[in-house]
Amino acid sequence: MINLNGELLEEKNANLSVYNRGFTYGDSVFETIRVINGKIMFWEDHYFRLMSSMRIMRMEIPPSFSPEFLEEEIKALVSANNLSSSPARVRFSVYRKEGGYYTPTTREVGYVTTCSLLENAFYLFNEEPYEIELFKNHYINSGILSTIKSNNRAINTLGSIFASENAYNNCLLLNEKKNVVEALNGNIFLVKDNIIKTPPLNDGALNGIIRKQLLSIIKKLPEFALEEISISPFELQKADELFITNIAVGIQPVSKYRKKIFDSKTSKTLLSKLNVKARLG
Structure with missing residues (x-):
């Protein structure tokens, strides 16, 4: 129906x-x-x-x-x-x-x-290999229109075709300033030491629901510092962890980007806290 x-x-x-x-x-x-x-x-x-x-x-x-x-x-x-x-x-x-x-x-x-x-009531941690790459054929424009969920999704569609043709699980999108903005289907987070970074909305990042929930969760964790800041592609291979967030999967850890293999300890911790918040909210 x-x-x-x-x-x-x-x-x-x-x-x-x-x-x-x-x-x-x-x-x-x-x-x-x-x-x-x-x-x-x-x-x-x-x-x-x-x-x-x-x-x-x-x-x-x-x-x-x-x-x-x-x-x-x-x-x-x-x-x-x-x-x-x-x-x-x-x-x-x-x-x-x-x-x-x-x-x-x-x-x-x-x-x-x-x-x-849906298959599962709450978010499960995915330990399967998950490889990503940059999609550089087209760019997201920084600004308020890129932060909303509209039917204008040509870049996401073309990026998804590129990922499928090249056997990647996902791709990261760049804005016109060549900063990392988001994944094809969600927001991107980067972990380095005790700092968790995610692109700001004024870079063109989607105003994601799970992004908002995680920002609230992370701010309450004394072991982490949170930064909403522009992310250069050069930072990706230096990161300890990368993970993608959306309403469908919650948190999707990235296992590989080019030659870099990532840990997933932080994303696993955050996923358990996100499930708690979902149950209570």
Whole structure:
């Protein structure tokens, strides 16, 4: 079942127009959300990021889009797909209603929500080899548009094809200043000695939900110093650890970048604390 503008429909009946602006212009934003046994993980953060993304895209936020209303919409869809007692992955997409060319004729929005079964309720530590490389064919522009989750994901798509063609598990993306910004599907963290670094949002890094959770966790750990600072590609091979974060996997440790093999002690520690926070939150 799919939720299309508040109506629960079977997938074959949930149709969007070919003139939908999310398709024709990428005029759409979305959230990927974990729902565990009917409970939305980090819902407040998802909600406020969605509202912020809509404002940045100059979309008109409907009066009905309260946290309570959208939460019930998500839970109703999960229930309709018989996933209320299972871990589920939900994608909540908001698009500007059709009309116009580059200049829209309206700022009103529609929405579509899908969900699927997740394998595990909480985040598991992945000890399988995980090799990454830089993707240098195209660059992310530093600035506020790069921090939101929109349908404009050409660089991520091309980078994913490059990774697949060259047998890498993931790639890191650079901005126009040649600084490391993020991975293809999440934020990047670097550990060197007792310092944990991650690129700042003004470098073009996605304002990730798990990124935000980890920043909060790390700040409370006296054994680590946290820096939101630009990261040069030259720092990567000098690091003790690299790990990638997103809502789907939590923390993904990187085992290899070029000739460097990384430890994963810090990412394992942080993953256990993230699971605790998810259970409590």
